[in-house]
Amino acid sequence: MTKNILCFGDSNTWGLNPITGKRFDENTRWTSLLAKNLGCDFTIIEAGQPNRTLVHNPPFDGVLNGVSYLKPYLERYDIDFIIIALGTNDLKKRFNLTPILIADGLNDLISSIHGYYEQSSTLQAPEIIIASPPKITITEQYSRIFEGADIKAIELSNEFKCVAANNKCDFIDLNAFTNVFGGDGIHFESSQHLTVSFEITQLVQELLKTP
Template structure:
């Protein structure tokens, strides 16, 4: 009997991509949480890693091309038959230069979720289950202290706004408030935290699939 594979799209920014805060390079597949998630869930699942540094929910960062989540999600929806979409965005929107309120960032998340639903409804296909990951705490240190000045004060409100939107859509919202960001740059996760996130997400996916 052929096993049915459940496809999971992890759509996020540099922490989904797996940026190593010590080297600036990418963690390998034995370290980043998206790859570990696939190993934790086992052979009945396929995780599609779609992290991109600097990706946003609201604006396209200057000089970085089309990195807005709304602009770049459709090719993944076209390419894969998805059962789950994990959205892990919002951190880059907190950069001081964008001057966005938590409410505006959350509206970007809501727009992205609505775009996903409209895409599948236009094809009369079932909408994948969405899981929202709210940004982790930010530590204002090093090269990012100026870039993210004031972001730490917005995070509690941002989580509340994200949670409200996820609840309205009847989707899960994972808080990373207990996950420590690195002392090196205050934004990205070290290897241990990638392990922790992979376990938290595997638990959510396992619960949503009834342990299949």
């Protein structure tokens, strides 16, 4: 039976090209590569959204926070895995959030997922994979928007790891195999999408082997 994997994230999940500002094609972005890596027994649901946050709704961008947009996917699909890749946009200076407060937003999102499935007598809760936000390099392009975010991002990864452990979720540290020193300092370049897809593929395959 085909397994459904929901990739729920921000612009790095959507596949924003840091050079052109447009979307990488299906041969480049990590979500599409994940589908190719895992094969026909898996359906990858690409649910990336630029500017999506865990805590606040970005001004002028409508309701983009995670809790508001996740439920429709849970209602529509029978999901086996949810990969949550959020947190970077919460580091923007205007939100003035500490890593602990952002991690609280992640905890709330996970609790919302658990609560949704606890109310159902027929649906089985999916396995949740938390991806840490990548480290940030402050470039001229985003220097005012993400001022101080490079320091917070390192602590945020540690906080997310703790939230994952406390909620018995799986955790993958994107900082272990990616960097954003090139491009705009925020978004993955094409080679990093390839690496992320490979590492997440490995994790999913390992989890499927675990009884």
